[in-house]
Amino acid sequence: METLKDKNILLVGATGGIGSNTARLLSGSGANLFLTGRNSEKLSVVAASCNVPAERTFVLDISQPASVNELKEKYFSQLPTIDVLVNAAGIGIIQSMDALSGTDFLRSLNYNLYAPFLLLKSFLPAMKDAKKGLIINIPGVLGKVPMAGAAAYSASKYGLVGMMQSVREELKRTDIRITNLFLGGTDSPFWDNIDLKVQREKMINTEEAAKAIWFLCQQPASGVVSEMVLQPFNHQAI
Template structure:
């Protein structure tokens, strides 16, 4: 059934070089999706493309904080296909620091990638969806986009903003069949934690594969329904 629902669907995965994006790419491609991928790191992007046999002309280096970069990729993709059926925004950056230790430059970077980046990507790929009045957009605000945590002021600000932006956009699009989904993940064992100075037990976290499977599941919903929100957390620190 999953193969039938995703077969030949044009799916764009933004941030395909991250743990969640890479796993989602693999599962969607294995379900016969017609996958396009983007990422900032060209070498990592090539590895993901090679591992999943994605053609070179469907692989794009893109900087989500750069309006020209995003629009250029959108134009290139739309010159090949009329529209993307499913847009998965898996790009993001992690940052956890006590409030008084947050540096302004880092605060700006988190907002630029997690919030403004999502804005630029959706704005670039939404017009053809609006014209056809159909499509799907999946964002990943994470649990910290709806529940507070100490030392997460900067990160939560970016993700709460994303949550609010998506919900507002949903109101604009409710006369169409464009479906917007938010995936709230908590405690994923991914590169998010590589540079975080905080004692955590990553052995008890959700795996990147499980997170990717959640994205894959959301992608395969029939047009008669939509998973508006999904929350997945490690059982040992469930908060919402």
């Protein structure tokens, strides 16, 4: 395991259930964090709990190219390099085809696929200059196996996996590593607005999901964890 002390890490979606726990673990390990979220109040609370100064936070809608560009400017005004990019932002629209609107389909693609593309466009060049870096996304198991009612969500997450695997091929001659975390149901606010009968008490808890990301961030550059699958106990098969 590599130390996280003084590693420069951008954590996108630091206000979420998984992101906020990840922020606390990474800051506890001595990383230099830059945190983003959509909700400014939540972001201030997470930043304060991690001793991250306000200058190293940024509120944005990650699907907006101008905002992501501004994030890049602000990030590099605070930290000289980017060792790890963790993208823990995303939305879950789980609806059958009868109920699914075109707007919600496009929202899924915007936040779960276009936004990670924008992050790549903004931060990959610096990693390429440094010839190293680590990018972690969370496609979740619905980016690997289908589920009824998940057409929009799975389209966005399968797309994310395809995009990252293709970019990985482009980066073969560099030390830039790409990790896809296929996480099963995790009990976070993600589920608050999903109209589906689920047993949240049987899901992975957000602290454990965050520990998986924290573990991935510490993998030495001599090896690549291309993917990790972490499922709730009663969903072991994949």
